[in-house]
Amino acid sequence: MRVALITTTLLFVGGVSAAASAVEVSREAVIDAAPGRVWQVMGAFCSISEWHPAIARCEELKVDGQPHRRLTTGDGGMFLEKLNELDNDAMSYSYDIIESPLPVQGYSSTISVADEGGKAKVTWRSSFEPKGASAEEAGKVVGGIYDAGLASLATKVKP
Numbered sequence: 001m002r003v004a005l006i007t008t009t010l011l012f013v014g015g016v017s018a019a020a021s022a023v024e025v026s027r028e029a030v031i032d033a034a035p036g037r038v039w040q041v042m043g044a045f046c047s048i049s050e051w052h053p054a055i056a057r058c059e060e061l062k063v064d065g066q067p068h069r070r071l072t073t074g075d076g077g078m079f080l081e082k083l084n085e086l087d088n089d090a091m092s093y094s095y096d097i098i099e100s101p102l103p104v105q106g107y108s109s110t111i112s113v114a115d116e117g118g119k120a121k122v123t124w125r126s127s128f129e130p131k132g133a134s135a136e137e138a139g140k141v142v143g144g145i146y147d148a149g150l151a152s153l154a155t156k157v158k159p
Helices: 035-042 135-156
Strands: 003-013 022-031 055-063 066-073 078-087 092-099 104-116 119-130
Touching (some): 022 104, 035 119
């Protein structure tokens, strides 16, 4: 399975001030498979443990009636993420990180699949403020997570 990383964006939003600036990270990859097939593999909110190499376990739960997932990484790190929107027709979902070991706060993300000439273009983007790290460092951490996930996703999809 081939995957082409077609764009890498790390954008710092906001001016210089005492407050932390927002960071936006975006990755796109084209996977040589039908978009619907890629969505089948990664579209369920808790399926991330099946395609992202860093995620060892995903547990679905409700917090105040809202869908959440608790992720456990291979090294024991824990994440709590809230699902904001899931649109199977548009092949997209949006979520927020509520708790994590990442150097981020106010993290909001969307992952989506679109058709690009019969292949799947997967876009994963987020915005957040750095926490305990520079904007550049936080952006590199998040970008690395996206890169690893998209590369692994391509290997999990059968055309």
